[in-house]
Amino acid sequence: MSTQGRRVAIFGATSEIAVAFGRLCAEAHDRLVLVGRDPEALERLAADLKVRGADAVAILPADFNHIDGLSEMAQESWAPFAGLDLALVAYGTLPDQKAATGNPAVAAAALHINFVSPALLCDLLAARFEAAKAGTLAVITSVAGDRGRQSNYVYGAAKGGLQLYLEGLRHRLWAAGVRVVDIRPGFVATRMTAHLPQGGPLWATPERVAADMDKAIRRGSAVLYTPWFWRIILLIVRALPRPLFHRSKL
Amino acid sequence: MPHSARTSLSHTSWGNVIRAEHQVVSPDQPYAAARVLTEIPAGRPAIAYGCGRSYGDVALNPGGLLIETRRLDCFISFDAEKGLLTCESGVTLAEILRATSVPAKDGSGWLLPVVPGTRFVTVGGAIANDVHGKNAHVFGSFGCHVESLDLARSDGRILTCSAQNNAELFAATVGGLGLTGLILRATLRLRRVEGLALETEEIRFARLADFFALDAESAVGWEYTAAWIDCLARGNQLGRGIYLRARHAPGVSAPPPSLGPRRSVPIAPPLSLVNGLSVRAFNAAYWRKLGTAERVRRVVPYEGAFFPLDALGGWNRLYGPKGFFQFQCVVPPEGAEAATAELLAAIAEAGQGSMLVVLKRFGHVVSPGLLSFPMPGITLALDFPNAGADTVRLMTRLEAIAVAAGGRLYPAKDALMTAESFARGYPRLDRFRGHMDPALSSAFSRRVGLSDASDGSGEGR
Ligand SMILES: Cc1cc2nc3c(=O)[nH]c(=O)nc-3n(C[C@H](O)[C@H](O)[C@H](O)COP(=O)(O)OP(=O)(O)OC[C@H]3O[C@@H](n4cnc5c(N)ncnc54)[C@H](O)[C@@H]3O)c2cc1C
Numbered sequence: 001m002s003t004q005g006r007r008v009a010i011f012g013a014t015s016e017i018a019v020a021f022g023r024l025c026a027e028a029h030d031r032l033v034l035v036g037r038d039p040e041a042l043e044r045l046a047a048d049l050k051v052r053g054a055d056a057v058a059i060l061p062a063d064f065n066h067i068d069g070l071s072e073m074a075q076e077s078w079a080p081f082a083g084l085d086l087a088l089v090a091y092g093t094l095p096d097q098k099a100a101t102g103n104p105a106v107a108a109a110a111l112h113i114n115f116v117s118p119a120l121l122c123d124l125l126a127a128r129f130e131a132a133k134a135g136t137l138a139v140i141t142s143v144a145g146d147r148g149r150q151s152n153y154v155y156g157a158a159k160g161g162l163q164l165y166l167e168g169l170r171h172r173l174w175a176a177g178v179r180v181v182d183i184r185p186g187f188v189a190t191r192m193t194a195h196l197p198q199g200g201p202l203w204a205t206p207e208r209v210a211a212d213m214d215k216a217i218r219r220g221s222a223v224l225y226t227p228w229f230w231r232i233i234l235l236i237v238r239a240l241p242r243p244l245f246h247r248s249k250l
Numbered sequence: 251m252p253h254s255a256r257t258s259l260s261h262t263s264w265g266n267v268i269r270a271e272h273q274v275v276s277p278d279q280p281y282a283a284a285r286v287l288t289e290i291p292a293g294r295p296a297i298a299y300g301c302g303r304s305y306g307d308v309a310l311n312p313g314g315l316l317i318e319t320r321r322l323d324c325f326i327s328f329d330a331e332k333g334l335l336t337c338e339s340g341v342t343l344a345e346i347l348r349a350t351s352v353p354a355k356d357g358s359g360w361l362l363p364v365v366p367g368t369r370f371v372t373v374g375g376a377i378a379n380d381v382h383g384k385n386a387h388v389f390g391s392f393g394c395h396v397e398s399l400d401l402a403r404s405d406g407r408i409l410t411c412s413a414q415n416n417a418e419l420f421a422a423t424v425g426g427l428g429l430t431g432l433i434l435r436a437t438l439r440l441r442r443v444e445g446l447a448l449e450t451e452e453i454r455f456a457r458l459a460d461f462f463a464l465d466a467e468s469a470v471g472w473e474y475t476a477a478w479i480d481c482l483a484r485g486n487q488l489g490r491g492i493y494l495r496a497r498h499a500p501g502v503s504a505p506p507p508s509l510g511p512r513r514s515v516p517i518a519p520p521l522s523l524v525n526g527l528s529v530r531a532f533n534a535a536y537w538r539k540l541g542t543a544e545r546v547r548r549v550v551p552y553e554g555a556f557f558p559l560d561a562l563g564g565w566n567r568l569y570g571p572k573g574f575f576q577f578q579c580v581v582p583p584e585g586a587e588a589a590t591a592e593l594l595a596a597i598a599e600a601g602q603g604s605m606l607v608v609l610k611r612f613g614h615v616v617s618p619g620l621l622s623f624p625m626p627g628i629t630l631a632l633d634f635p636n637a638g639a640d641t642v643r644l645m646t647r648l649e650a651i652a653v654a655a656g657g658r659l660y661p662a663k664d665a666l667m668t669a670e671s672f673a674r675g676y677p678r679l680d681r682f683r684g685h686m687d688p689a690l691s692s693a694f695s696r697r698v699g700l701s702d703a704s705d706g707s708g709e710g711r
Contacts, residue, residue, distance in 0.1 A: 027348070052348075
């Protein structure tokens, strides 16, 4: 690694977990490319990260829903620092399962932004890392992708699909020495979950999740559950026999 | 109520004495925060809430709306030549130290000129209470180093205020307890120190008069001064304690402290762990902390010296479910020694005791706020576990002694003072009133008669 810090692109840079992660990168004097929808929010974050120590910050306004633009987005993220050492894919939305049930348009939009778009972007980034024979692709999925549950299977299916996609990419990129890190947070207190009663021992702050991510990415771990106890919770949830599982409200 | 408001039971003050339900909004962009202010319905005023590190009720509004500012947490610019920092109002002092107090090779660096005893406070909160630190006699209060600030008002205006621009509103907002508008961002002047580390000296002293002697001796050459007092000592030992003085050690660097506490109190114990027994044990042990030495000299990072309590997150929980009160007053220099002795005697006599009794001299640097707490004189700060009526009686007695001596109480630490004490302590109150924003009021402002008591949705609900 160069002493100048890493070249990092964050896709969905203004989400709270991404902001917290970006601040850790800034402290490490990384060079950052911030990709997001709202140019003003990106400018605000760029100024913040510069004061917090980032070596250089570039911003790239983009629409993640727009599949045809993904290739150009990947290319533009590569340009400011002539390559990347790390790409973090952090965008997504939490759909309301009830609204998506029986409403194909809502469900399709949720599957699109949580699976189709990030999977295709990862593929484009993977090709670039593969050619460079180095780098790390990190993606925020969710513990919701570990088992389908009646309360949010549209989101769960998108995230679960993304997990499988990443597993495939990891397999493919192994030979090139490229790492693929699948980050699975539990409940995180953010805007996305502001309508839920946040608090209690299962809820984590974006800062906590970002700190765990940072460690896992530096280590190159394949799958991270954050906070750690979700690994155990999901072990149990996955192991629940169907008759028992079906009676639960999960 | 703005539509995104949610109900919260967890927004309390640091002393935990007041527990109430609030509606809370957490705008995450300055323009959104400014808009919230314009959406406050008449007769249902709101108040800003930073880190909730004030002990009493200046940041509380039971039954009403709190505007949480912590998500206004972006830096805007830092001019590393001039030391000018611009940031949003929800940025904490811990974050500022981490981003700007990076030691140069020769150990020097930029430093916040004024920090209170905890770094987990927001810039907005530090301005609104015009906080002070151990170097107040040399550097004045936080507000002395605010170059300018942007203030959102409920009529939709955003005003840039400084000593030159909107100067009266600036003077009202510094130390203005969140009542003049919502501070969106501020520009602070940092100072350059030759060494970020501190050379400290702790000196044991046997009686109150010795404090004054040591303080006079330290006036030249020691920038940070304060004393811990053994509040259980009486008679000719009254006012004994340990004097702490410090100055920057040229050429010696120190790393910025962490962004959060290193360890935390995980759960609130069902009753106060701070009680007669532990207070007695603590005071006895602390008095002996220097061992056989009368004087201990060290070179240390500033973290431990400035923020000793920040090492343990949530330490306020140790006081149990009933919480605790803080008391801080300042009395003018004439008669300060007699008034301090009277205060300490009243405390020792009541036998309620306190672990963290701090005595310090304020100097003549003028604080810019109309309601700024610091003024020349001696300030005494301490806390008491809430033991009900007995504690309130003692606090009332201390309030009376301070006010009779021509002193005043610190709103950031207060949960009990009367409207009369407030008016006597803060003679510029009438000038202040004219700058208040009608959409803002707090439990404190209603209690001390600054705002209409019928505002809000009724605390007695
Ligand atoms: C351990 C400890 C040690 C302390 N030591 C000291 C000390 O040495 N010296 C000292 O002076 N104080 C000290 N304090 C008190 C503390 O510094 C002040 O109470 C400080 O103002 C708290 O900041 P906050 O961000 O938590 O604000 P809060 O307590 O949440 O709010 C304080 C006030 O600021 C207002 N406010 C907050 N944000 C804004 C904004 N954006 N716009 C307008 N108004 C706003 C609120 O409405 C309220 O009136 C100490 C507190 C603790 C817990």
